[in-house]
Amino acid sequence: xxxxxxxxxxxxxxxxxxxxxxxxxxxxxxxxxxxxxxxxxxxxxxxxxxxxxxxxxxxxxxxxxxxxxxxxxxxxxxxxxxxxxxxxxxxxxxxxxxxxxxxxxxxxxxxxxxxxxxxxxxxxxxxxxxxxxxxxxxxxxxxxxxxxxxxxxxxxxxxxxxxxxxxxxxxxxxxxxxxxxxxxxxxxxxxxxxxxxxxxxxxxx
Amino acid sequence: xxxxxxxxxxxxxxxxxxxxxxxxxxxxxxxxxxxxxxxxxxxxxxxxxxxxxxxxxxxxxxxxxxxxxxxxxxxxxxxxxxxxxxxxxxxxxxxxxxxxxxxxxxxxxxxxxxxxxxxxxxxxxxxxxxxxxxxxxxxxxxxxxxxxxxxxxxxxxxxxxxxxxxxxxxxxxxxxxxxxxxxxxxxxxx
Numbered sequence: 251x252x253x254x255x256x257x258x259x260x261x262x263x264x265x266x267x268x269x270x271x272x273x274x275x276x277x278x279x280x281x282x283x284x285x286x287x288x289x290x291x292x293x294x295x296x297x298x299x300x301x302x303x304x305x306x307x308x309x310x311x312x313x314x315x316x317x318x319x320x321x322x323x324x325x326x327x328x329x330x331x332x333x334x335x336x337x338x339x340x341x342x343x344x345x346x347x348x349x350x351x352x353x354x355x356x357x358x359x360x361x362x363x364x365x366x367x368x369x370x371x372x373x374x375x376x377x378x379x380x381x382x383x384x385x386x387x388x389x390x391x392x393x394x395x396x397x398x399x400x401x402x403x404x405x406x407x408x409x410x411x412x413x414x415x416x417x418x419x420x421x422x423x424x425x426x427x428x429x430x431x432x433x434x435x436x437x438x439x440x441x442x443x444x445x446x447x448x449x450x451x452x453x454x455x
Numbered sequence: 456x457x458x459x460x461x462x463x464x465x466x467x468x469x470x471x472x473x474x475x476x477x478x479x480x481x482x483x484x485x486x487x488x489x490x491x492x493x494x495x496x497x498x499x500x501x502x503x504x505x506x507x508x509x510x511x512x513x514x515x516x517x518x519x520x521x522x523x524x525x526x527x528x529x530x531x532x533x534x535x536x537x538x539x540x541x542x543x544x545x546x547x548x549x550x551x552x553x554x555x556x557x558x559x560x561x562x563x564x565x566x567x568x569x570x571x572x573x574x575x576x577x578x579x580x581x582x583x584x585x586x587x588x589x590x591x592x593x594x595x596x597x598x599x600x601x602x603x604x605x606x607x608x609x610x611x612x613x614x615x616x617x618x619x620x621x622x623x624x625x626x627x628x629x630x631x632x633x634x635x636x637x638x639x640x641x642x643x644x645x
Contacts, residue, residue, distance in 0.1 A: 261534065
């Protein structure tokens with residue numbers, strides 16, 4: 251009996267430690283949570299991503315000449331669900347940044363992950379509809395699908411084609427620090443937290 | 456006659472399990488959460504358990520004292536199955552072939568071991584472990600059905616919700632099936 255007890259305790263110890271390792275110490279049940287924690291602990295570099303912005307000029311997601319902290323999201327313009335909510339949040343964030351005169355410290359970037367549909371003309375129209383102020387907010391449509399895939403993979407953005415030309419995708423506020431590294435990921439239902447986190451990252455030395 | 460039938464069933468299950476982890480069918484089954492969780496994982500586990508249930512002669516009896524009532528063996532099955540039902544583990548297995556290999560190897564080992572252990576367990580112990588597994592699967596199934604966000608990066612939300620429903624359904628069918636079989640076997644005893 252005592253041997254069975256020892257074996258049982260051993261199984262429990264192995265099982266519990268396997269779970270602890272898997273879930274990063276019982277704190278992350280999903281890949282997404284684990285990633286957020288890892289990014290917050292150690293910012294990661296973003297591969298180069300070039301595209302055309304709403305004004306038709308060639309821009310980079312990470313512009314070495316622009317040392318503002320950026321809040322970045324990925325959308326497609328004909329989305330009928332998640333991106334609409336995200337667009338609303340961005341409009342509100344834009345208002346808050348302008349009201350508090352933070353446009354020299356923070357910027358917003360929206361990247362389309364469907365450049366085949368979201369041509370420069372389409373995103374110009376989208377920016378118009380969203381009343382995008384170019385001093386704060388850049389809407390970008392990437393010109394190289396391979397670059398886009400690499401950036402999405404690093405940022406953990408997943409978009410799978412679904413019915414009726416729609417995509418099933420995840421969304422988050424991805425905050426890039428002044429060096430263009432991904433430093434924080436904030437849930438889309440917490441825009442206030444995203445703004446605070448961006449300011450906090452900006453005030454880091 | 457019965458022995459032959461059991462042996463054929465075991466072989467068929469093993470063949471299906473092998474096919475379910477190898478590239479063409481394996482990668483197809485891994486494309487949805489439903490087929491990974493409710494086809495591939497149970498197939499591999501039960502095929503291995505089938506071989507364990509034969510109680511191969513070479514394993515002897517000395518170690519049985521370490522596995523009274525099959526307790527450690529059945530407990531390891533509970534842990535292993537729960538582990539591979541976790542969203543982060545499903546994601547790892549879907550994205551990384553090393554993780555997938557680890558999953559198959561652990562399921563085979565634990566499945567085989569619990570096949571042996573199941574034969575050692577009393578009816579009460581069996582009910583305990585079965586009840587525990589069913590309760591765990593139903594809880595996970597309900598969570599998967601009701602969670603408003605995607606839990607796995609590799610799988611879509613619709614798939615997740617469907618997997619949840621199927622987990623609950625399969626658990627109930629499984630436990631009712633076991634009860635009927637158990638009642639039939641008990642009734643046959645003198």
